[in-house]
Amino acid sequence: MDRTSAVQVDRKGLFETASLRLGRPLLWVVLAVVSVIPTVAFLLLAFSPRIFAQGSSWFTLSAFGRALSGNELAGMRNSLGISTAAAISAVVLSSILALIVQRVNLRESRWIPGLLWVILLVPTYVTSVGWNEVVAPGSIFSQLGLVSQPIRNLLLGTGGIIMILTFTGVPFAYFAISPAIRGLGRRFEEASRIHGGSIPRTIRIVTPILLPAIFAGATIVFAESLGDFGVASTIAANANIPVATTNIMSAIATFPTDFPMAAGTSWLLVLTLGVVLTIQNRMTRSRSYGVLSGRTAFAPVHDLSKRAKLAVRTFLYLFVLAALGVPIFGALISTLFTPYRSPSLSSLTLNAYTTLFRTQSIGGPIVTSLTMAAIAATITIVLGISIAKVLTSPRPGLSGKFTDLILVTSVALPGLVLAAGFIFVFNLPATIAMGINIYGTMILLGIGYVAISLPSNAKVMVGPISQLDGSLMRAGRIHGASMQKAFRRCVLPLLAKSIVWAWLLTFASTFGELPTSQMLAPTGVRTMATAILSSFEAANVTAATAFSIIQMGIVLGVIVLVQGGFRYLAPKGWQTIVVHRK
Amino acid sequence: MCTAFQKATGIVCKLSDNSTGPTLAKIQATKNNPTWGVAWTDGNAEYASLDQQGMLLKNFQPNTGTLNSLGQKLVPADQSYIITGVTTTGAFVYDSSKVQNPPTSWQQLLQPQWKGKFGMNNPTIDGPSYPILAGLFDSLGGATQGEAFMSQLKANGMVVSQNSIMDDMTAGKVEIAIGQNTSGIGRAQTNHNIKVIYPNPSPALPSVLAIDGKASSAEIKDAKAFANFVYGPAGQKAMLAGDPTGDSQFFPVVNGTQAEAQVPAESSINFYFFDPYKWGSLESSINTWFSSNIA
Numbered sequence: 001m002d003r004t005s006a007v008q009v010d011r012k013g014l015f016e017t018a019s020l021r022l023g024r025p026l027l028w029v030v031l032a033v034v035s036v037i038p039t040v041a042f043l044l045l046a047f048s049p050r051i052f053a054q055g056s057s058w059f060t061l062s063a064f065g066r067a068l069s070g071n072e073l074a075g076m077r078n079s080l081g082i083s084t085a086a087a088i089s090a091v092v093l094s095s096i097l098a099l100i101v102q103r104v105n106l107r108e109s110r111w112i113p114g115l116l117w118v119i120l121l122v123p124t125y126v127t128s129v130g131w132n133e134v135v136a137p138g139s140i141f142s143q144l145g146l147v148s149q150p151i152r153n154l155l156l157g158t159g160g161i162i163m164i165l166t167f168t169g170v171p172f173a174y175f176a177i178s179p180a181i182r183g184l185g186r187r188f189e190e191a192s193r194i195h196g197g198s199i200p201r202t203i204r205i206v207t208p209i210l211l212p213a214i215f216a217g218a219t220i221v222f223a224e225s226l227g228d229f230g231v232a233s234t235i236a237a238n239a240n241i242p243v244a245t246t247n248i249m250s251a252i253a254t255f256p257t258d259f260p261m262a263a264g265t266s267w268l269l270v271l272t273l274g275v276v277l278t279i280q281n282r283m284t285r286s287r288s289y290g291v292l293s294g295r296t297a298f299a300p301v302h303d304l305s306k307r308a309k310l311a312v313r314t315f316l317y318l319f320v321l322a323a324l325g326v327p328i329f330g331a332l333i334s335t336l337f338t339p340y341r342s343p344s345l346s347s348l349t350l351n352a353y354t355t356l357f358r359t360q361s362i363g364g365p366i367v368t369s370l371t372m373a374a375i376a377a378t379i380t381i382v383l384g385i386s387i388a389k390v391l392t393s394p395r396p397g398l399s400g401k402f403t404d405l406i407l408v409t410s411v412a413l414p415g416l417v418l419a420a421g422f423i424f425v426f427n428l429p430a431t432i433a434m435g436i437n438i439y440g441t442m443i444l445l446g447i448g449y450v451a452i453s454l455p456s457n458a459k460v461m462v463g464p465i466s467q468l469d470g471s472l473m474r475a476g477r478i479h480g481a482s483m484q485k486a487f488r489r490c491v492l493p494l495l496a497k498s499i500v501w502a503w504l505l506t507f508a509s510t511f512g513e514l515p516t517s518q519m520l521a522p523t524g525v526r527t528m529a530t531a532i533l534s535s536f537e538a539a540n541v542t543a544a545t546a547f548s549i550i551q552m553g554i555v556l557g558v559i560v561l562v563q564g565g566f567r568y569l570a571p572k573g574w575q576t577i578v579v580h581r582k
Numbered sequence: 583m584c585t586a587f588q589k590a591t592g593i594v595c596k597l598s599d600n601s602t603g604p605t606l607a608k609i610q611a612t613k614n615n616p617t618w619g620v621a622w623t624d625g626n627a628e629y630a631s632l633d634q635q636g637m638l639l640k641n642f643q644p645n646t647g648t649l650n651s652l653g654q655k656l657v658p659a660d661q662s663y664i665i666t667g668v669t670t671t672g673a674f675v676y677d678s679s680k681v682q683n684p685p686t687s688w689q690q691l692l693q694p695q696w697k698g699k700f701g702m703n704n705p706t707i708d709g710p711s712y713p714i715l716a717g718l719f720d721s722l723g724g725a726t727q728g729e730a731f732m733s734q735l736k737a738n739g740m741v742v743s744q745n746s747i748m749d750d751m752t753a754g755k756v757e758i759a760i761g762q763n764t765s766g767i768g769r770a771q772t773n774h775n776i777k778v779i780y781p782n783p784s785p786a787l788p789s790v791l792a793i794d795g796k797a798s799s800a801e802i803k804d805a806k807a808f809a810n811f812v813y814g815p816a817g818q819k820a821m822l823a824g825d826p827t828g829d830s831q832f833f834p835v836v837n838g839t840q841a842e843a844q845v846p847a848e849s850s851i852n853f854y855f856f857d858p859y860k861w862g863s864l865e866s867s868i869n870t871w872f873s874s875n876i877a
Contacts, residue, residue, distance in 0.1 A: 053613040071873045137755075237707070237744035240877055250706045253603035255628045256866050257610040423611045432615070440617055518604040519611075524596030534599055 034451040038421030046263035067264030075242035083225035087218040090169035098178040116171035121508040124230030130327025133334040167323035169221030175463035180213030223411040335546040352546035369528035376449035377506035384457035419519035448516040464498035496574040627862035633662040639793040647813035653835025663792040667832035671787040672714040674779040675766035700758035701741030716861035717785020768827035783854030
């Protein structure tokens, strides 16, 4: 090796060492800016309203008094009950789906992972509106006598809220539980059965081994359900069921604005998640759950009897119908008939769409949201992978656990809280004096979008990244590849599909993000979500739903474009790499 | 309006796409360092509260138009905000093809024939609904009497909508929707069976424009130019043309401006004016009471 190349190698080594050493601190700085500082700033208001000129007291606990009484307390109670029920149901459903995918030789089972990504991409608002349209009095189904009053009461009440949150939560739970079920293999079940264990007894033996994954899945669904606003603002609001998120929204977006009380309620959400995570850590730390070893054999795929196949297929089709088919059909149909008239051929109309295009310019909002969603999704995916890597580290340490706490609590807090936190922090005269003057700019709107989507994105990437063996990078490095090249050649091909889906997930959620747009969009800038809200407030509900359908159509178009691009442009190896099961 | 103003004066005008709630939330959140310039929404109670916090420019009224008697009644003593038009809240909106003899007074809503057939929006969700309570409570003698009357309405099955009572009425869930008169007038343009009744009292809901008191002198100058434009002929024309099925159906407050044809004669309405400074400060507690006891 001559002197020049030796110097180059040294420089390269220095760069790699520096990036390795600076990587984590840099990540903390980013997390602090996009999540910790604005959230803490908002939460501080519960104790000290005066700190951001929202009251006269430097220290008071009165916000907690308000947050723990009347409607606010009822909302918290409802949120806890609903979120717990949704978490349990989602874990059960996702476990069944994971078992079908991994253990059953069925054509349909191959579609499930892709289907779960589609469920993630549909906003809960659209699902709620769709179900509402299907079961509401006067709907086609009601007029055909397919919806009885008890069913309507159930679906447009607590039962419907839990159902929709369960469906939304299933993908999150699935991505947490599926790798664990795969790693478990069959040996524990076989050991139990060989020693005479019945099926229920075998389930009781095997389930505890999966507890860490089950807890992880349940926690993220619980947090997602606590922080949901789509179902809360539709079905829950119509049924007069107060929940924590609508109470926070009401405290912030209805005059007189009560930021301290919203902060008090937010504290209750954070503390709830803190307790849940503590219980999870204690239970999973109290015994060993290690099952993966060099001798782990993945479970074989089974051929089912005809009757069993029929049962599994029926379950799958019912799931797809309830989670996607019915609500999307409902939302679509509500835009194609004249409102409040008996559905018939004569009431079939495209009026909702033509009104939309006639009464406002929707091109600007579409372009703005497309651009911002693409930028935010790209930044989020880079950060999400970095955070998922920290979370899946064999020794996450205190910082890893702290990151997990930040992410889960961020999921549970409504977007409005984070957005208001951004205003308090970035509009402070002190912040501006430091030269950081980004309030009212597209930059802060972009940071807000990243902040909102980062927790879910990182959590979704935890599953694929946890399946990676650390030796892959080492193998690449031993064979002379630089860090970047080792990642590109040995790791990226395995993650590529998940990265594409996670990018699409962030794109879809950002494209229609409302609270962040409302609070952080610069004056004069219209986004997709604020334009839809304008349609709604112009007393044109069908136009608003039509706008939502167009929004979903655009997202679908982007999915087709990106997935098509991946299929034709990505190296063949990236598309064919799968985890082989024997 | 923004486009017309910019075209007429050359002053750059950017319009926020937000509804009243988030707009006021942003104004409140940026109290430390305001960035808003001009705010223009429905309801004076909110601006009375902002005035009490020292956030508004005082002692300014536009000089390009003179106020009629309706407008003069609503100008605050310190001239901290500007009235640009008036609507009523608490109007009874109904479908005349379904309801032949609608109620014409608040007391009639307590009759058995209307049990479960009328409703209003929850004021914690819908801003223009609080003035219904404020006006009605004030006319009855105070919050205690008002709450008692609301409890009677609830006992007679009043429906409280969390989204839109007007949509509920159109869908047939209720027969009488209590709300802002402009919603009824707007719907009547596409469905001629929709009618609006103005009971006594009909709380006035003014449209209010205010200027940021902490803005720079240059911004205040531009904001004043905007207010003057609104009161001038071009501004009044833009107000009447901007939203034919909603906000444009207001009772004018500037002399010389004629209301749209669908708006009834001002003299036929029993407007009720309540003190926004008194009732604005009670908004939070009354809304909380309403959510806990009526909704």
